[in-house]
Amino acid sequence: MGDARTGEVFRKWIFIPGYHKGKRTHGTFTAKKLFHLKSYVSSQGNANWAVAFSTLRKCDGRPLAKVVGGAQGIKFNAPNGRYVHSFGYGGSRAEGNGERLNHCQGKEHRDLGRPGSTMWGIDCVQTGGSSGGAFLAEFKADKGVGVLVGKIAVGTDASEYHPRLGDRARKLYGAASRA
16 A cells, blocks of 8 residues: 555555466456545554555456456454454565465454554464455355455564454445446
């Protein structure tokens, strides 16, 4: 989404569904328009507001849904303290240097390490590059589907956290859906 230290929002963004060790089997989709919470910028990157959505251009004349056949669900104002799974492309050697999708799972707990944090997370350590990865509840591994309840925003030595997808995120998602 952007630089959490400054609140700067990235302007150029791509999505590579099914990326695996340099292979782009489903193509590369470029962002058409990005939507982010203004609170993120005005608070100079407060991770409580690190929520963004994007509309994508077609790749080879085909929209993303036609290429991959669907998407994860999304849940706003989901209950906290649930069992969730997180996914990210961490940049450490142990995580595959950003070339391998990594997975963690566990019961959510509050972020008590930062004053004013409203985020929730799990005991898991994924390094730089995993930011923006999905937190999915109700995940069914055999089908690879779940319900998005957040995205990786902050990591510590022992945990990673996501901002809550509340009413402001729902409104932002609605704007992106109508674009």
